[in-house]
Amino acid sequence: MTDRRPELLADAPRRAIAIYAHPDDADVSCGGTLASWAEAGSEVHLVVCARGDKGSSDPTTDVSSLVARRAEETAAAAKLLGLAAVHHLGRLDGEFENDAELRAELVSLIRAIRPAALVCPDPLAVFFGEHYYNHRDHRVVGFAALDAASPAASSPLYFPDSGAPVAVEVAYLSGSLEPTVFVDVGPTIVRKADAILCHKTQLGETGEWFRSVVHERAEEAGRLAGVAYAESFRRIRLGP
Numbered sequence: 001m002t003d004r005r006p007e008l009l010a011d012a013p014r015r016a017i018a019i020y021a022h023p024d025d026a027d028v029s030c031g032g033t034l035a036s037w038a039e040a041g042s043e044v045h046l047v048v049c050a051r052g053d054k055g056s057s058d059p060t061t062d063v064s065s066l067v068a069r070r071a072e073e074t075a076a077a078a079k080l081l082g083l084a085a086v087h088h089l090g091r092l093d094g095e096f097e098n099d100a101e102l103r104a105e106l107v108s109l110i111r112a113i114r115p116a117a118l119v120c121p122d123p124l125a126v127f128f129g130e131h132y133y134n135h136r137d138h139r140v141v142g143f144a145a146l147d148a149a150s151p152a153a154s155s156p157l158y159f160p161d162s163g164a165p166v167a168v169e170v171a172y173l174s175g176s177l178e179p180t181v182f183v184d185v186g187p188t189i190v191r192k193a194d195a196i197l198c199h200k201t202q203l204g205e206t207g208e209w210f211r212s213v214v215h216e217r218a219e220e221a222g223r224l225a226g227v228a229y230a231e232s233f234r235r236i237r238l239g240p
């Protein structure tokens with residue numbers, strides 16, 4: 001056991017790309033961090049790989065209107081967080097793979113945006129206690145994002161028609177069972193909750209009640225980091 005306090009990230013990357021599976025994933029996983037970085041002057045891009053087309057338990061759901069509503073919800077949340085842009089890749093929930101086609105699209109975006117930092121799900125986080133295991137789309141996207149950032153985006157012989165190579169310096173993996181760094185989200189926790197509450201199609205009857213859950217989760221991470229509210233990440237240094 002060590003009593004060394006975990007590292008709190010001090011600096012915001014100049015540009016960042018957050019790559020997630022579903023329309024609400026980034027807000028839940030790292031919305032406070034993305035808002036903090038945007039506020040500090042970062043250009044923060046969000047990539048949403050899937051349409052959110054299976055995000056309903058009602059079998060009579062009109063899928064195309066659900067997808068349209070979810071895109072609107074994502075745009076509203078991104079505006080609250082101060083994101084520079086949202087890029088939708090339009091995959092079907094539960095039906096896409098970490099294949100060359102997905103990685104080529106991600107490499108194109110990474111090479112166009114040229115981010116210093118990647119934020120994505122920790123694909124090794126599978127089981128959370130006895131009651132939840134991680135959605136396969138989160139695991140697929142975590143590996144695809146990492147594979148796209150390194151070595152693909154930085155290597156000229158990978159996807160040579162997808163832009164000039166760029167070395168992403170660092171990846172921050174959210175939802176990790178082994179977090180190594182924390183971001184103080186005290187100044188942005190309310191906005192994070194506001195952003196999550198934009199996703200009305202996903203809230204069902206919970207509504208405003210979910211706000212306290214968002215705060216409690218950030219308090220848990222904050223206790224480990226020595227601040228009121230935090231988000232935690234496993235950091236992987238990709239650059240030289």
Ligand SMILES: [Zn+2]
Pocket residue numbers: 021022025135138
């Ligand atoms: Zn999700």
